[in-house]
Amino acid sequence: MNTPGRGLAVLRILLLVLLLSCMAGHAAWAGTIVRDLPPGLQIPAAAQPGPGFDADQATAAYLAQLSPEQRKLSDQYFEGGYWVQLWELLWTVGACVLLLLSGISRRMSEWSQRIGRRRWIGTPIYIAQFLIALFVLELPLSIYTDYLREQQYRLTEQAFGGWMRDQLVALGVNTVFGAVVLTAIYAAIRRSGARWWVWATGLTYVFLMIFLLIGPVYVEPLFNAYKPLPEGPTREAVLSLARANQVPTDHVEWFDASKQTTRLSANVAGFLGTTRIALNDNLLNKSSLPEIKAVLGHEMGHFVLNHTVKEPILLCLTVGLAFALLHLCMDRALGRWGGRLKLGDRADPAALPLAFALVSVIFFLLTPVQNSIIRSYEAEADAFGLNAAREPHGWAMAALRLSTYRKMEPGPVEEFVFYDHPSGYHRIHAAMVWLKENQAMVRASEAAQNEQAPGTAP
Numbered sequence: 001m002n003t004p005g006r007g008l009a010v011l012r013i014l015l016l017v018l019l020l021s022c023m024a025g026h027a028a029w030a031g032t033i034v035r036d037l038p039p040g041l042q043i044p045a046a047a048q049p050g051p052g053f054d055a056d057q058a059t060a061a062y063l064a065q066l067s068p069e070q071r072k073l074s075d076q077y078f079e080g081g082y083w084v085q086l087w088e089l090l091w092t093v094g095a096c097v098l099l100l101l102s103g104i105s106r107r108m109s110e111w112s113q114r115i116g117r118r119r120w121i122g123t124p125i126y127i128a129q130f131l132i133a134l135f136v137l138e139l140p141l142s143i144y145t146d147y148l149r150e151q152q153y154r155l156t157e158q159a160f161g162g163w164m165r166d167q168l169v170a171l172g173v174n175t176v177f178g179a180v181v182l183t184a185i186y187a188a189i190r191r192s193g194a195r196w197w198v199w200a201t202g203l204t205y206v207f208l209m210i211f212l213l214i215g216p217v218y219v220e221p222l223f224n225a226y227k228p229l230p231e232g233p234t235r236e237a238v239l240s241l242a243r244a245n246q247v248p249t250d251h252v253e254w255f256d257a258s259k260q261t262t263r264l265s266a267n268v269a270g271f272l273g274t275t276r277i278a279l280n281d282n283l284l285n286k287s288s289l290p291e292i293k294a295v296l297g298h299e300m301g302h303f304v305l306n307h308t309v310k311e312p313i314l315l316c317l318t319v320g321l322a323f324a325l326l327h328l329c330m331d332r333a334l335g336r337w338g339g340r341l342k343l344g345d346r347a348d349p350a351a352l353p354l355a356f357a358l359v360s361v362i363f364f365l366l367t368p369v370q371n372s373i374i375r376s377y378e379a380e381a382d383a384f385g386l387n388a389a390r391e392p393h394g395w396a397m398a399a400l401r402l403s404t405y406r407k408m409e410p411g412p413v414e415e416f417v418f419y420d421h422p423s424g425y426h427r428i429h430a431a432m433v434w435l436k437e438n439q440a441m442v443r444a445s446e447a448a449q450n451e452q453a454p455g456t457a458p
């Protein structure tokens with residue numbers, strides 16, 4: 001078989017696999033079950049504070065609020081996600097192999113060299129073409145994983161046109177940003193020889209920090225409208241939590257995430273004068289004030305504990321490890337296949353699909369390490385949020401609502417490998433342990449609220 005034919009065969013196999021998994025997904029779909037829990041705080045009897053309070057029983061009582069169907073769909077969606085990660089890897093590798101074997105990558109490289117004779121023009125032109133080609137080749141799979149599958153599980157109500165528009169905007173941002181970052185990395189590869197991966201790791205950290213700085217201000221508004229949160233008890237509660245926990249801002253916004261997803265979320269982003277707190281409309285509309293306070297306590301934890309600076313350092317260490325492994329694999333791969341594919345050395349941008357395929361496999365293998373780094377920071381923010389918001393039932397209820405897309409009770413190995421946040425079980429259990437240790441304070445604040453209530457009512 002000639003090389004383009006072999007590339008097409010790879011694509012055909014991947015399409016067949018996708019079709020089969022789509023069919024399997026449709027067959028498993030369970031019909032018209034309501035996925036969201038009813039609005040408001042629902043505290044089970046076994047989770048009420050009292051002399052015989054037991055954190056394990058209280059946790060079990062919270063989990064029992066999900067119907068068997070809701071639990072089944074939660075598990076099914078999340079476990080299916082494990083396979084999605086594998087299919088995405090195989091698909092990406094297949095697309096890169098196709099670009100190399102068909103000669104498309106080589107032709108894109110020659111064309112970009114003709115247009116931009118200087119490297120700093122030719123290289124980003126080639127990279128932009130590669131990223132767009134990869135987007136097109138991966139589109140059938142992303143339509144299934146990110147659109148059809150989300151619809152199947154009622155995690156989105158977005159029309160296909162709106163989804164596609166968001167994909168194209170993301171492609172535009174990724175192409176511009178990716179071309180800048182990879183051009184800088186290729187400059188490091190040309191100049192620093194075998195040490196290129198050290199420079200590439202440092203550049204990744206710098207660009208990541210730049211993206212975290214400009215993302216909330218310039219990128220996120222491309223997808224959603226951000227508006228000031230109107231005056232009222234929610235805004236006042238969020239600002240009070242911010243003042244009490246040294247989050248220096250009175251900038252509270254809400255955004256219309258419900259057009260893309262049914263998931264709850266919030267964040268505290270920005271540095272210095274740009275710090276702002278944002279809540280999505282799902283959180284505002286589906287949950288009670290104690291839940292909102294608990295979620296914002298967690299988000300403020302990320303800010304106060306400087307996770308936006310510390311977490312990327314640890315993550316970039318894994319990027320450094322990945323680049324070091326890529327360095328070892330890439331020279332060997334080029335030695336073996338470079339001549340046949342008419343590729344130059346590692347500084348030849350036309351070899352990018354080969355590097356991309358290899359680094360995708362490496363990052364796939366590093367997934368448990370990266371997940372564990374992120375999960376440990378999330379657990380830290382969880383603990384901060386419980387102490388800051390003092391809303392254990394709000395936190396337990398919010399954790400229960402996240403069951404629409406995250407399995408509640410995984411095994412220990414499963415949680416280590418696949419979870420980038422603590423599981424719902426661990427979050428609710430942590431909230432119930434906190435409640436057990438702070439029962440006197442919770443009862444005193446409930447009594448104070450009950451005393452206040454008749455006076456504040458008109």
Ligand SMILES: [Zn+2]
Pocket residue numbers: 298299302378381
């Ligand atoms: Zn978090």
